Amino acid sequence: MRDHTVVVGFGTKGRSATRAVCAAGLRKDRVVVIDPSSRTIDAATAEGYTGVVGDGTRSDILRRAEVHRAGRIIIAPQRDDTAVLVTLTARQLNPTATIVAAVREEENAPLLKQSGADDVVTSSGAAGRLLGLSVLSPSAGLVMEDLIQSGHGLDLVERPVTKAEVGRRPRDTADLVVSVVRGHRVLGYDDPATGVLELTDRVITIVRVPEPEPGPGSPRPGITPA
Template sequence: MPSERHGRSVSAKKEPFLLALWVMGVLTVGTLGYSLIEGYGVLDALYMTVITVSTVGFREIHPLSPSGQIFTLVLIIAGVGSFFFAGGVFARALIANLPKREARRMQNSIDSISSHIILCGYGRLGHIVRRELAASGCRYVVVEQDEELVSALLEKKVLCIQGDATDEATLRLAGVERARGVIAAVGTDADNVFITLSSRQLNPECAIVARAEDPRSEEKLKRVGATSVVTPYRLGGRRLAQAFLRPGAVDLADLALGDVTHEVLIEEVVLPEGIPADERTLSGLNLGSRFGLIAVAVRSEGNLRFNPRAEEPLQAGDALMVMGHRVDIDAFSAVIA
């Protein structure tokens, strides 16, 4: 409970002060006790108190009277108690600082990356999204409020932040200004609208994919900056129907989505600036004989052209959708980069 955690935090902050007060009290009582019982001077009494409390085993200055021996026994017990108290305070301080050190280490790791994807929400849908991002080799940061889910991510060594993704400060900690994309996948459409709006304001260039439970929210999400909106229930319903009506089309869709159960996949490769003039057509790229790839479509200025011709003109910024094995697609991407 928050109030209980706050109470424990306050008492933990007081412990060093209480320890210092306890030690000073023991030294004061010991010095006064030896002065009154044994008639020692202040320095001798303090010396006797310190060697007794610390249990270092030095001999006493003068043989002790029975009263002095009893007092010494009590002082030894108080001294041992002080050591246990000090050990407990030190151990609790170390344990209390572990999460802070881990959080600093995590933040340093997040601050060191760029062109990553921020996944907001790690529920059932977010769990699947994270798995797909990991399988594709993308760098990503998960933002989640639930402490148990964050702990599970930390065990997997996943970059994550515990916080409210609708808060701009949390998005900044996740590096939204440096991110190449944001996925708003929390449970409510209102929160996803907030995340989309904040992300678009903080990074006008990044791609934003948002989840919508209610189809009526799609237009709102696009209006505040979403690049694409996905409605899971509608998408799932269509998939169920198509798996029965057109199973072959579903297999092709799996290829396009890069399903890991298929050896062949379809992927989009963006042509960079400075592409040589002799490679500004499909025949110039020579995808088939050079890389073993098939050109499926070309996306240019928002228009998608399927089954492009061999002499299809290409320019920097066009997205070429190619089909083939992962290793061949990676080789093509590396050559034109």
């Protein structure tokens, strides 16, 4: 494989991340899952992914998954110290891949960054902030939960700027633009530095996922099957 996605750890976080990237358009046969549990790998292959049984901190296991040729690496083991070791080894094998890692505790996030992760997601901190938002504003909490669950309702989507949008302000586009990616910077839609959209920009928008078309034999709205 080349330019594929490697997922290290197929627990709750790894499985959810894998399903999210596939819901965004990545083919399942372009995903390689690494996990020390053979039963977990059996479950991953049953879903259509390629599986490698082994310890993701070992370079020989990562090479079996062809990490050195991967375009994206998702690191989601159960332990933060394991995440650090996997990140260090993966970055040594592949200096250019995009590496995203998950940690439980926020205090370990800087260490993941120093180890070579491009982005670090703190699971306990994110869950805590969502709990706090939900208790203060249940409606806002529902919207955030909808955005987190990809594939239905509202989704966050990153896309290139169209030629018709060049020269317009972000709020003048048809989509709801929340951020503009310009070079290596992520600018808010209302940031004075954003100005107007450029052809080389990318925008992060909130879109509504279309409802799937009912298949043959599916009940029509308002009709209850006998």
